[in-house]
Amino acid sequence: MAIIDLINQCEKDMSFKIDKLKTEFNSLRTGRANPQLLDTVYIEYYGSRVPLKQIAAISVPDARTLEIKPWDKTALEPIEAELKKIDLGSIPQKQGDLIRINLPPMNEEQRKKLVKVVSQIAEDIRVEIRNIRRDYVEKIKKAQKSSEISEDDSKRYEQQIQKVTNKYIDNINQIAQAKEKELLTL
Template sequence: MQNAVDATKRAFNTIRTGRANTSLLDKIMVDYYGSPTPLKSLANISTPDASTLMIQPFDPSSLSAIEKSISMSDIGLVPNNDGKLIRLNIPPLTSERRQEFVKVASKYAEEGRVSVRNVRRDGIDLFRKQEKDSEISEDESRDLQESVQSLTDKYVAQIDEALKAKEKDIMTV
């Protein structure tokens, strides 16, 4: 369940908030000599100011592949290539775009909640099977199921808190 919460928080980090953040590029894969490679392992990514991302490839010959991957991605940023570096200017978000990002964050949160519930279902199924096979008593099974439910509630609440924080971050101008 904790893994589902962590994955949801990582997904939230990939949503633009109007400020430059290197985690925006976490999902970018570059076709480097025929194999998909994470951008982070091909270049140094930095934020020289609040509205710019700067990408400096370790191998200058990979510059065009990196530029192409960023252009093809769904982050909605246009790369500026000066021959040595790629700069990404983060434009200020409009209110409509902010609303779209809030919807995307809500979708990620729901996916996280579903993952937590799937873990709960697997646990409860295991306890019922053990009860059926007479490995544990009915009372033990019920107690274990209740503890799994309380854990589920705790982790879903963590996802909801992270969603509220991300929505606040997105809507802050």
């Protein structure tokens, strides 16, 4: 593998971790109804586990309400059963051919707990980014030891990987700060 390809792959791997961070943050409740709260919900449907958003329309009629309307009415029962298993602070209510979830307002203590969760998730992703950096720096050092690249090139490539790492760590910090601000805003 060419070194440039190695650096590009490193950046792709780190980008994947940013996507993972955003997905995890979107599944956190912020006080406002958000269809992404249900992105991680899978329903047992005709013998396989299917993401909720593939078998139902999820809408937000107001700031504290989620409505789930399955395209197939036979999916109402399994969706309701699965939604009762997750902790959204409210019990889903079936109303005709849709399920409604009224989210209670979050208190200050819940918000502070979620800020700690956000910090922990961000730190976990930072560690994963640093591990990716370590793995790619090791690959560059192996290439240098096997005389595929010179020592000067090795140092230059390591610096490039460090720049990419710094960029993604800064990105994580910005995303985490925005999420914390969103959580603390009443």
